[in-house]
Amino acid sequence: MAESTDPNPAAPVPGLPERILLGAAYYTEYQPYERLEADLDLMAAGGFGVIRVGESVWSTWEPRDGVFDLDWLQPVLDGAHARGIAVVVGTPTYAVPPWLRKTYPETTAHSATGVEIPYGMRQDVDYSHPTFRYLAERVVRKIVGRYADHPAVIGWQVDNEPGHKIFYNPQVFAGFVEHLKDTYGTVDELNRRWGLTYWSHRIADWSELWTPDGNSTPSYDLAWRRYQATLGHDLIRWQTDLVRSLVPADQFVTTCIALGQQGQDITVIGEPLDVAGANLYYATQDGLELPGAQGLEGGLASFFVPWSGPAYLSLQADTARGTRQAPFLVTETNATSIGGTADNFPAYDGQWRQTAWHMVARGARLLNYWHWHTLHYGAETYWGGILGHSLEPGRTYAELSRVANELTAATDALAGLEPVSDVGVLVGAESRWAMECMGPLAGPAHSWMGDPGSYDRILAAFYRGLFDAGLAADIVSPGQLADVGPGLPDDAAAAALVARWRVLVVPGLYIADDATLDLLRRYAEAGGHLVLTPRTGYADADAVVRSTVAPGVLRGAAGVHYLEYTNLVHPVPVTGAGWTGAGTAWADGLLVDDAEVLAGYDHPHLGQFAAVTTRVAGAGRVTTVGTVPDRELAGHLARYLARTSLPVDPWRDARPETVTVTAAVNAAGERLRFVHNWSWEPATYRLPAAVRDVLDDVALAAGELLALGPWDVRVLRETP
Incomplete structure (x- = not known):
């Protein structure tokens, strides 16, 4: 299947000239x-x-x-x-x-x-x-x-x-309370959904809701952040x-x-x-x-x-x-x-x-x-x-x-240039907010509530691995998944997602409603390669931790489950044929139901758990990563995704380590390649196809060496 480009190219922006x-x-x-x-x-x-x-x-x-x-x-x-x-x-x-x-x-x-x-x-x-x-x-x-x-x-x-x-203004807080009334209807429903029995936080009337300064309830914090975002929007x-x-x-x-x-x-x-x-x-x-x-x-x-x-x-x-x-x-x-x-x-x-x-x-x-x-x-x-x-x-x-x-x-x-992407990366603002409140990863200064930058650390680790492997990504939100196949039946909507992104990486999606998790499962069964990571789907839309065995509704498709997890004080090397690098910061105690173990841990205790697993699910596959990978492990994961689920791309596979190649398609249907050398050292790159340099109009044959100076970029147009 070809790489992802937007099947519905964006309409021209009014007033914006054709030239960049x-x-x-x-x-x-x-x-x-x-x-x-x-x-x-x-x-x-x-x-x-x-x-x-x-x-x-x-x-x-x-x-x-x-x-x-x-x-x-x-x-x-x-x-x-x-x-x-x-x-x-x-x-x-x-x-x-x-x-x-x-x-x-x-x-x-x-x-x-x-x-x-x-x-x-x-x-x-x-x-x-x-x-x-x-x-x-x-x-x-x-x-x-x-x-x-x-x-x-x-x-x-x-x-x-x-x-x-x-904002903590009185009229903002008053608006927040009215928003909660519209969302939850009654204080009994709020008490139930937020778990306010804990520490005697149950309220009998809306007037008893406390201001957010001293709040310790994760569900309250998430609702407060959602409301704040609506003010900016x-x-x-x-x-x-x-x-x-x-x-x-x-x-x-x-x-x-x-x-x-x-x-x-x-x-x-x-x-x-x-x-x-x-x-x-x-x-x-x-x-x-x-x-x-x-x-x-x-x-x-x-x-x-x-x-x-x-x-x-x-x-x-x-x-x-x-x-x-x-x-x-x-x-x-x-x-x-x-x-x-x-x-x-x-x-x-x-x-x-x-x-x-x-x-x-x-x-x-x-x-x-x-x-x-x-x-x-x-x-x-x-x-x-x-x-x-x-x-x-x-x-x-x-x-x-x-x-x-x-x-x-x-x-x-x-x-009309449209970037070409190999994978989708699912990014959720609500999961970021929830981890800013209760971060799973430890920070430089140890805190009861963890590192508020936990979500971005998880996202960065997986994204950087994709980048290092030469895979370009589309960032998509949970709410945008449904926009890919609006109005289609469930199976057709899942197939539309597969057509758009052959691989979908899900970093740290801690907050997820049941519909989103079910869509991810159906995406894999329809032929997509779904990549699950730590904390995915662990809490519901109210930031309440699910009472099912993790990863919940995705357990059958993933072929693994876990009952415990641990923070990692030091990186732990992984084992497995062709797999190197280390897990950092976190490890789920992944237990295999019927998945294939790709990598484990070189550790006397963690060795009983899997670090990376994969399982065929319907027409697709679910790969589960139970740790935050270091750069080496993240790169191995990305290359595995490319080998198993993406077409061979000679532009990607023959690069020196300082060189990246990014693709885009213009309005005429021509494919452009942007070749960068991110280094002081000059580099050469053997061209996998015939091209014409867009900037100096020089034709270069397939197999010819492209010379790149320090901190250089060449813009190439593939020619038939």
């Missing part, structure tokens, strides 16, 4: 002196085709309550249009002015019950409050009304990085509907999603948008090296980049595409250094070009760097832009200019 634009967030209002014309001339000379403006300066748009200054942006849009530079205008609702805090204190966000967030940062307002909505709508209507018809404008970004915080839906009602049909609406924000579900928040926009930040310098460090540590990036290697960039791109199962916009990515004053790691020569082409290969339709010039004041003074503090163009400008011009030259080849 490269540009930057541009803030003339932040410049230390007047240099608008000089900046725009530099952009035009460098081939930069788009800027994002206006989203951070509500106090500039509305310096006093009800007093607006809308004209300051006009020269920016006029100058951009005169140079053929497109503009995305942002609504400024994520950073409120001092007068709003002073005049309308009721809109202040609370970080705990009764505790106001002090003014002085950003995202310190309760965006669900009706007063805030009134003020936000007023300024949005003014800005959009002023610039919706400007010929430079191709789209609008509503808000910025929504879901940044959890409602903000984006509300603003999207508002802006769309005011702008021409040929302008798109997006937002700037920071992947992993605590108050959002990335698989839902993009639904009302025309196109999802996401921030893709990554570790640079040696942090992009392959094979690179064996662990998942970051080291060469800010605190919000938890691990290094090109696999992390790839995971973010695949996650952004998975938000709507469609191409996406990169609203922010590394210009130079990212983060704080001690996070100064500008990319090596070639790395900007590599990462740009990788994002395009995985579905990016616009690349906006953050930001044009490095700020001279404020909290992000050392978050580097394309221009440094001197405002003189240097390495960053030169290399990104090269990329911008390459993207323009390759417009025909990149038209």
